[in-house]
Amino acid sequence: MRRRFSFLRGKNGELSVLFLPGFLFFLVMSYIPMVGIVIAFKDYNLRKGIFGSEWVGFDNLKFFFVSDTAWRVTRNxxxxxxxxxxxxxxxxxxxxxxxxxxxxxxxxxxxxxxxxxxxxxxxxxxxxxxxxxxxxxxxxxxxxxxxxxxxxxxxxxxxxxxxxxxxxxxxxxxxxxxxxxxxxxxGIDQSYYEAARIDGANKLQMALKITIPLLAPLVTILLILSIGGGCSAEISACTISFRTIRGSSIRRRTLSTPTYSARSARSATSPCRPRWASSNPSSASCSSSAPTWSSASSTKKTHFGNREGPACPRSKQPQTPAPRPSCRPRGPKRSIPVRSTGG
Amino acid sequence: MFQSPKILLRAYGVTIVVTVAGTAAGLLLTAMTGWVLSRSDYRFNRQATFYVFFTMLFGGGLVPFYILMTQYLHLKDSLLAVIIPGLLSPFHIMVMKGFMSKIPFEMIESAKVDGSSEMRIFFTMVLPLSTPALTTLGLTIAFNYWNEWFNAMLFIDKPNLATLQLLLVRMLSTIEYLTANTEFVKQLGIDVGQLPKYSVRMAMAILAAGPMLCIFPFFQRYFVSGLTLGSLKG
Missing domain, CATH: 1.10.3720.10 (MetI-like)
Known part of the structure; x- marks a missing residue:
């Protein structure tokens, strides 16, 4: 007995057992009805069952497309x-x-x-x-x-x-x-609004020029999802999850840390280090979008990264990698006056 | 014709049973599946993820589902027909997975080094750690069960198994039908005046909504925090 069920032991076996109920659920509730869709092409007879019934091809669908309902229903x-x-x-x-x-x-x-x-x-x-x-x-x-x-x-x-x-x-x-x-x-950084206020922008301008552009990625996601999804509940559930996944995948792929002081500590554990953080530039083995993102976030005061952030500044920042100087965190910038006074 | 207190109480009971049983089972299943999918070191992770999320894009449609439930699973007039379809949803699993993938893997590994089995890790570590996600999803699932009426309408014919929402649907459609065809109904010998008054119907609607209306303000913050879970607040 023990040997026979040995495949249920070990990490993969046990995880498979945990997955089993879900597997069965989707098998019965989703995949079997998917096969059952062949019923649309059959002359369904209760006694013969789905697979015993005769195959009639597209006959069942003919009446729908012959009538003018097809167009009206689709349009509606x-x-x-x-x-x-x-x-x-x-x-x-x-x-x-x-x-x-x-x-x-x-x-x-x-x-x-x-x-x-x-x-x-x-x-x-x-x-x-x-x-x-x-x-x-x-x-x-x-x-x-x-x-x-x-x-x-x-x-x-x-x-x-x-x-x-x-x-x-x-x-x-x-x-x-x-x-x-x-x-x-x-999730939008308050410093944008501060800057706008100093420049004398009114509320409407702030909403139009700051809030909406920074929300654009979120709006896009929700739009795409709502086009795909049918009912509102599904859309909403989907959006939560999609945002979660999106956030975590971005976080994994790029570097986004709450503060500069934590950055170096975090970058050591991050699988993908930004160029400026690595001693050897060639060791930066991340995808091309990663340095772009980290540079984009580093020019701002980034508590963005860990918050809702990832999606936001993207829309504002150019997709091409920013020039090296702006890539740097505030450290070097601050050191310039120090150097000048020292020299 | 309408002994409303008895019927209503019965419907309340059914709805509560469905909600409690469905939420408990659904939450456990969601957590299990979400945990497996969040384990990137699981050998069949990719296949399992595809297997689950494929159902988000394609479905068999209503008719095969109905035939399956009634003819092959024989779930007509059974509360299981209301409970089972709502147990798992790819969306909930996605949320769960997103949350659980943030549990530090070092913890799992250290437990393993100490000789814990995957089952034990799941039940004694992962479940307690993901309480925030469990609360939010549990509430969502509970609300879904409470508001569920479509499956009930499809599969439940026996009046003593009717859920609250189903009762409301039936009442609305029946009364609408009767009042719309007054002539016909008079011939049957049913007095339209005996039908529940409009205000009585609305009162029943309030009763059906009542518990949710009372509970909702207290749990709203869990929803809000659950929505912002992970992606928003880090």
Missing amino acids: TILYSLSYIVLTLVVSLALAILLNELTRRWIKIHQTVMFLPYFLSWVLVSYISNAFLDHQNGFLNALLKSVGMQPVEWYFGAAYWPIILNLVHLWKAVGFNVLLYYAGIM
Whole structure:
């Protein structure tokens, strides 16, 4: 017995055992249904089962593409997802920027209020929208009646629904996205804003010229993900994880340390050392993007790196490696006046 | 026709059972899978990662899933049909993996040098170390189970196994149907006036949302910190 299960021993064996439940789960829940998709090309008969049924090729799909529904349905899908994405993006970005201007307590309250719908199920959301749209008891019709207008049968008019759906989706999704963008804003280095304030920039200019450009990478990621994903919950879950992975991979590939003093200590353990940190330039064996990044971050006061940072300054910094002098941390720069006074 | 307190309490019970069981099992599975995927020294790491995340891009669709669940796994009218599909999600695994890959490998190695098995490392070291991720993901999974209605609608027909959300869906659609076809319903001898009042329905919606509304403000900070976990705060 012991010998027979010897493959379950040792590191890989035990890890395989840990992975086994997940393996089985995805096998049954995801991969077997994937095989089952052949049902689309068969004349499915309950008694014969999926694989016993006759193969009919594309016959099942013919009616769909012959009818004009195919075009309409595709168009609707594209238009809806497009408007969902754009609306959520614009509104939550704007709200996140506004949120940043509030005091701490108000931020908390606003966050809670906006975040709440995210945790209601779609069933409850449908109840709430029903409270607004119901023909006899709905708020909207009551409002229309009180102004002396005819009540509208919202549930029977197709024209209202693009607007209703967009609003409801926005209401449910906005809180989460605001949170993500706000977290991104928190990761932006305050010294940018200080500099802008000294130069006399107003709030709007700061938002347009600093916040939005620095958030661009995050916005791009969220956009790509929301185009790929279907429902908002999946998108959001995906974004969290994607950011986590992205952050960690960047951190592994490049050097990003909280302070200059810690840099040399960290660079010793880092697999990829920036050029200026290594005594021998040829020992810098990292990919070409790495020195670019480390130089980009080193010109700023980098607590960026370890925070949300990695994505942010990238957009601002040119992709080509920065010239050597600017590559250096502040140390050498500071040493120049010292040298001049000494000499 | 609608003995709401009994039905409602029953639905509450079912939902709580589903949520608790699903969250506990799902969290354990997520942690196990995430831990294996985060171990870059695992021999089949690449294959396993691909295996899991491939399902994020492609799926079989609803019909094969339904046939599988009902005809091959015989899970119709069983709470397992609601629990099992929500156990694992590639997204949750991704979050978990991202968090766990930051556990210093030196710790694992030192435990191994001391003669600990992988199982023991996982249960006595990795799980306690990843409490922040477990809290966040546990809450997410719990919310998902609480709000889950689609699988329930597909697979649960018995009224005494209906979850809270399913009850609400059924109620909304049934009443809408009955009120929309008043003539037809009158012929059946059902008095439309006996249907739950509009305000009663809304009250039930509040009851369904209630626990989440109460819990949410207290757990919000876990969500917020969980979102910013890893990538944001270092």
